[in-house]
Amino acid sequence: MSLNKVQLIGNVGKDPDVRYLDNGVAVATFSLATTDRAYTLANGTQVPERTEWHNIVLWRGLAQTAEKYVRKGDKLYIEGKIRSRFYDDQNGIKRTIVEIFADNMEMLTPRTASQQQGGYMPQATSQPASQQPAANSSVTDDLPF
Amino acid sequence: MSLNKVQLIGNVGKDPDVRYLDNGVAVATFSLATTDRAYTLANGTQVPERTEWHNIVLWRGLAQTAEKYVRKGDKLYIEGKIRSRFYDDQNGIKRTIVEIFADNMEMLTPRTASQQQGGYMPQATSQPASQQPAANSSVTDDLPF
Amino acid sequence: MSLNKVQLIGNVGKDPDVRYLDNGVAVATFSLATTDRAYTLANGTQVPERTEWHNIVLWRGLAQTAEKYVRKGDKLYIEGKIRSRFYDDQNGIKRTIVEIFADNMEMLTPRTASQQQGGYMPQATSQPASQQPAANSSVTDDLPF
Amino acid sequence: MSLNKVQLIGNVGKDPDVRYLDNGVAVATFSLATTDRAYTLANGTQVPERTEWHNIVLWRGLAQTAEKYVRKGDKLYIEGKIRSRFYDDQNGIKRTIVEIFADNMEMLTPRTASQQQGGYMPQATSQPASQQPAANSSVTDDLPF
DNA sequence: TTTT
């Protein structure tokens, strides 16, 4: 008897950060920007455009899809739930971070044929495309969540 | 080319706090709890029930509806957008609060006939029901948002 | 790169019809009413209340939950997808029926303690509550979908 | 106490048909395709890709936006409600058509700079871009809805 | 056929 659902269409702020837990579970995190259009109120007040940044968290298969195919600037549809996480920062101050745990993702930026074969093909830069964890991936056991 | 939508069904944590801006605009705030069911993972791990608290903000007509009809414990459907607000707390520490600005609300707790006539009827307690701002309302010019 | 999502909160028109396929899969169907409020246009035109009836289809576990707990008049949250089905009616006329295939259901009508133990308890009428297929259930191999 | 919400991301089947009522209100209609991915069931059964066609109806400002900017093949986000309409076809047979009345639309196909100035610029074909009703528009008083 |  409860519903906690978020749906976003926005642009990826930077390449996903992908980590692998000791048990092999993949976790991807990245930020996604949604932007409200500017508009004018009935009384003439101008309300400027406004960007909201969302902390997206993906698990397992979705995280691996993100690792292979999601890149900075891409437009995505994300569906998931709101989840708050509590921690002490480096100064011992209690902090809350609100994240979107995604359970569905649709990629709205068309990929070219070359990019679709064998995963993402880096844009004139460095590493080869691969099925292994990409350059911005790591295996870790100290994930904070 | 952007979407920022939240949909919640949950229970109201306490009676709404309603304020009136100098220009007469009503603003209501309250917390809403959504609860994920407990479940068991494939590997046998028990994941307990978990409650997420959402900071709901309503404006204008919706705020006035909340003032009249929404009470602690009520089940609501809320639709709106995620919006982060930044401020310095009393210790000068920068804080972020994530709020849900609602643009649609449906009341899922049936009201009895007596409660529906002339607004909310308090439950055998104190103040008279009224069309004026209720007991937990105030007129203010120092809203923090 | 596609999304087909429906979310409804409404009232069940009659008790679910539940069938079991030969392979044991349960399928429940029922209608759900959503009602738009009456309102007045800017030019003074009155737009009356309007009810839309939705054809809900549930499968497997959700169908069995509906069989046990969902009854005429109940308020439900339904999430699913739109799906059209084509068939020839008894006069050989080609017909289309639009159904909502549900993948999530939340029951918004509170059940009393007695109703929650061991499933739905019929309302002063006939058949005993049971874990077997209920009175309006049947095992069939000629489901039209 | 009711919700009737549809959210679609799909591709436009053909250019919108835009009509103007005698009172000047614009109405746009077009079909939108959403496609489920093919997948394999646990028992090995292959479920092929499946396309669902939705009848989209837009009013007023949204209809005019569609007239100017929406074209066959475009990817759109559509949010609205399900609405059934009943009519007798040319053979006197009672028919039902299910439509999506949209109240929000986001265009997910990027437009080039030239296309964004002064509305849609036809693709190497015929008519000039214009602020007047486009070629597939008409003023009519016999709208079937 | 539901509900408010």
Next chain:
DNA sequence: TTTT
């Protein structure tokens, strides 16, 4: 009738 779209798209991948």
